[in-house]
Amino acid sequence: MDTAVASIRQTSVEHILAATEPVFAKHGFEGATMAQLAAAAGLPKANLHYYFGTKEGLYRAVLEGILALWLDDAAEWIVPERHPAEGFAGYVRAKMTHSRERPDASRIFADELLRGAPHIMMYLGIELRNRVTELAAVIEGWTARGLMDAVHPVHLLFNIWAMTQTYADFDVQIRAVLGKVSIDDAEFAVATETVVALVLKGCGVRPSEGRLP
Amino acid sequence: MDTAVASIRQTSVEHILAATEPVFAKHGFEGATMAQLAAAAGLPKANLHYYFGTKEGLYRAVLEGILALWLDDAAEWIVPERHPAEGFAGYVRAKMTHSRERPDASRIFADELLRGAPHIMMYLGIELRNRVTELAAVIEGWTARGLMDAVHPVHLLFNIWAMTQTYADFDVQIRAVLGKVSIDDAEFAVATETVVALVLKGCGVRPSEGRLP
DNA sequence: GTCTATATAGCGATAGAC
DNA sequence: GTCTATCGCTATATAGAC
Missing domain, CATH: 1.10.10.60 (Homeodomain-like)
Structure with a gap:
């Protein structure tokens, strides 16, 4: 076997x-x-x-x-041991890398959601939901320790997913608006750091100064 | 006629x-x-x-x-006469309202993009692209006047679209993760203000103090 | 395990009576 | 303008030789 x-x-x-x-x-x-x-x-x-x-x-x-691929990034980066400056930046960059290297995977998932998730309802309501609960606790812990502003942790995650996956799912719109046949590495780096900055500043993440308290 | x-x-x-x-x-x-x-x-x-x-x-x-419905929100809110605190907040709230009231419209557009935009390529590359160029100039003007940080204006727009439209397109995921059969007004208000805060703080928009300079 | 040939159902589209 | 009946085609799925 x-x-x-x-x-x-x-x-x-x-x-x-x-x-x-x-x-x-x-x-x-x-x-x-x-x-x-x-x-x-x-x-x-x-x-x-x-x-x-x-x-x-x-x-x-x-x-x-x-789906197996999907859940791993968060578990590596959104953990209490990290400072949120490092955790969010690492998570966003990992998701953006996935959008660049496995866009088809993201698109299939997006299509499934768009159709009302007829094949993965149980996954969303149980497995994903449990994971999100864990991640939310980590983010709330960061806020409680004064490392970032109070931000609704679940909606924050929805928005991080939306921003990072738009570069895979709606890639055709991005290329058309930018007037580029394909998105080169430099442009993608700009996109990635724009999202990182939006999240870090948007959540009022304090600068990471070496070790955590 | x-x-x-x-x-x-x-x-x-x-x-x-x-x-x-x-x-x-x-x-x-x-x-x-x-x-x-x-x-x-x-x-x-x-x-x-x-x-x-x-x-x-x-x-x-x-x-x-x-598509006709789509282009109007930005033209109302992202204009030089407004302070960016008012402009971005108004634009995000208008887009969120559309996601709540016309989710099917958003989903049809999302599906079209996901398929590679076979029916609206020209719209994306010409009409939408021109509009985005105008909006980008407004945002750069706000930055030049010291009203907000320097943020890549076009990628910022991509991310605002992604965050607001995810509440229509991927609504099933949001309901499943939140454990709600439908998203009530209170929950949607939380979502809206989470996005507004991410954008305003994420772009370092200075507080609006009455009139513009 | 592989592949050709085919069964059966459902598709977009139309003809033609009303 | 409306609607029934149906055409021609392509879909998923399978039977059965190899």
């Missing part, structure tokens, strides 16, 4: 998941067709049905890989 | 546009079917084809109504 040797099944499954992610990102679950998905994987449609049963089964498998 | 008497055509067109907006918001352009759209309007499919020709024709008509 869990040997280091990649079984044919495992290899095929991983190949199909990676190859079909851009198709779901481009067309959404409803818009993507099995013919497109199969063509992207370089396989006949029947093979996708063999491994995932239905189009929805394939989509759920793609989604689950994305 | 332009009389005050509503022609049958005009009445039907407006009815269909209003009735189908929620369907496009829920399923997107590709996901919505003519059968669903017709059912929402309480008409046979053939009637929709009679007035709009194709599904795409209907969708474009819905989109155009939304």
